Amino acid sequence: MHVTGLQCVHCSRTYSTEEVDYFCPACGYHEGILDVLYDYEAARQELNAETLAGNREFAMWRYLPLLPVARRELIPHLQVGWTPLYETEKLAAELGTARCWVKDEGRNPTASFKDRASAVGVVKALEKKVAEITCASTGNAASSLAGFAAALGIPATIFVPARAPEAKVAQLLVYGARVFSVQGTYDEAWELCMKASAEFGWYNRNCAVNPYLIEGKKTVSLELAEQFARLKPGSFPDWVAVSVGDGCTIGGVWKGLKEMHQLGILPRLPRILGVQAEGCQPLVTAWREQRGLIACEARTLADSIAVGHPRNFAKGMRAITESGGAFIAVSDEEILESITILARKAGVFGEPAGVAGVAGVKRAVAAGIISRKESAALIMTGNGLKDILSAIRAAGRAVTIKPGIEEVREAICATAAG
Numbered sequence: 001m002h003v004t005g006l007q008c009v010h011c012s013r014t015y016s017t018e019e020v021d022y023f024c025p026a027c028g029y030h031e032g033i034l035d036v037l038y039d040y041e042a043a044r045q046e047l048n049a050e051t052l053a054g055n056r057e058f059a060m061w062r063y064l065p066l067l068p069v070a071r072r073e074l075i076p077h078l079q080v081g082w083t084p085l086y087e088t089e090k091l092a093a094e095l096g097t098a099r100c101w102v103k104d105e106g107r108n109p110t111a112s113f114k115d116r117a118s119a120v121g122v123v124k125a126l127e128k129k130v131a132e133i134t135c136a137s138t139g140n141a142a143s144s145l146a147g148f149a150a151a152l153g154i155p156a157t158i159f160v161p162a163r164a165p166e167a168k169v170a171q172l173l174v175y176g177a178r179v180f181s182v183q184g185t186y187d188e189a190w191e192l193c194m195k196a197s198a199e200f201g202w203y204n205r206n207c208a209v210n211p212y213l214i215e216g217k218k219t220v221s222l223e224l225a226e227q228f229a230r231l232k233p234g235s236f237p238d239w240v241a242v243s244v245g246d247g248c249t250i251g252g253v254w255k256g257l258k259e260m261h262q263l264g265i266l267p268r269l270p271r272i273l274g275v276q277a278e279g280c281q282p283l284v285t286a287w288r289e290q291r292g293l294i295a296c297e298a299r300t301l302a303d304s305i306a307v308g309h310p311r312n313f314a315k316g317m318r319a320i321t322e323s324g325g326a327f328i329a330v331s332d333e334e335i336l337e338s339i340t341i342l343a344r345k346a347g348v349f350g351e352p353a354g355v356a357g358v359a360g361v362k363r364a365v366a367a368g369i370i371s372r373k374e375s376a377a378l379i380m381t382g383n384g385l386k387d388i389l390s391a392i393r394a395a396g397r398a399v400t401i402k403p404g405i406e407e408v409r410e411a412i413c414a415t416a417a418g
């Protein structure tokens with residue numbers, strides 16, 4: 001393991017990994033988010049173009065020299081990462097970009113991007129020898145943690161807001177987690193989970209306070225960089241678009257890109273497009289008005305990004321300012337429309353937060369933020385089966401008929417006329 005320490009993003013103090021587990025004790029968990037530091041020279045000896053070319057492990061663990069995992073034997077058996085990257089011309093034409101790729105993170109074991117973080121979280125819990133693990137989640141981090149805890153036999157207690165979609169809650173119950181549906185918002189569930197973790201000594205998988213989880217999330221970018229290098233050495237899209245809730249995903253995306261750039265595998269850094277929902281856009285507002293965070297209410301059907309108080313504001317903001325990118329907000333109507341656009345143009349079925357990036361790129365092209373000569377990669381963060389009600393709202397219901405061929409003929413005429 002090449003981790004050299006932890007650094008507070010607020011006060012820049014550094015700590016050893018034995019000193020602290022979660023956040024900077026001087027700044028507290030609202031601001032004292034920690035970043036994991038590495039010895040990149042040492043990592044480069046083990047992770048470079050040559051070693052990657054010969055590496056036959058097609059999962060996120062192929063980047064182990066850049067992960068905070070000391071004991072390889074604790075890695076769960078579930079296959080995470082090395083998700084497909086599709087180029088889609090029809091989607092590019094629809095969105096107005098020169099070229100367009102979709103990275104389908106719905107293909108992970110519990111069907112969302114969160115698996116990259118949970119996989120690291122459970123290993124760290126075992127390394128710390130804690131008996132139980134917990135998280136608060138809008139849904140996907142919860143179902144993901146439940147799956148990985150089940151795979152390793154660690155009991156998990158999970159706090160979800162009452163509004164979490166049924167499919168996600170069903171998923172966690174099936175995996176055997178103890179689930180508390182909190183009568184309140186995600187932000188309230190989150191605070192309750194923090195208290196319970198401290199009270200009962202459970203390992204805390206909340207991404208913003210646990211610095212190691214973002215390390216798992218960054219592997220999506222390590223992969224993106226390598227996948228593009230394999231397609232055509234030296235190539236990479238101008239933009240990477242991803243939806244933003246707490247800001248951990250986008251923070252991880254940016255860190256991974258910077259690391260691949262530093263290792264010489266990524267020729268140049270792209271700009272990042274962070275996409276939020278109009279009904280919950282605290283990062284967009286703070287970026288546009290150049291001020292600090294003001295928490296807001298969360299009014300959007302995209303439950304995975306319905307986060308009024310983003311816990312990783314600092315890392316989320318840094319991804320956009322450092323990359324010269326942009327934040328953009330899209331309406332729930334645009335998000336619903338993007339479910340069918342992505343499915344019909346690219347054959348990929350996403351949940352609302354998963355497809356928000358599609359709506360974001362479309363808007364960014366219309367607004368002149370992304371030019372028509374530029375290319376974009378979209379990180380599709382969650383599978384569409386996670387939220388069936390939104391899918392039905394986007395695509396409608398089936399035509400009901402009696403089992404006769406005449407009925408079919410009439411129905412075809414009726415639908416063609418309508």
Ligand SMILES: *Cc1c(COP(=O)(O)O)cnc(C)c1O
Nearest residue numbers: 140245246247248249304381382
């Ligand atoms: C969690 C999640 C996001 C946003 O990630 P943050 O780290 O909260 O910004 C986006 N899409 C899906 C499907 C998610 O589950």
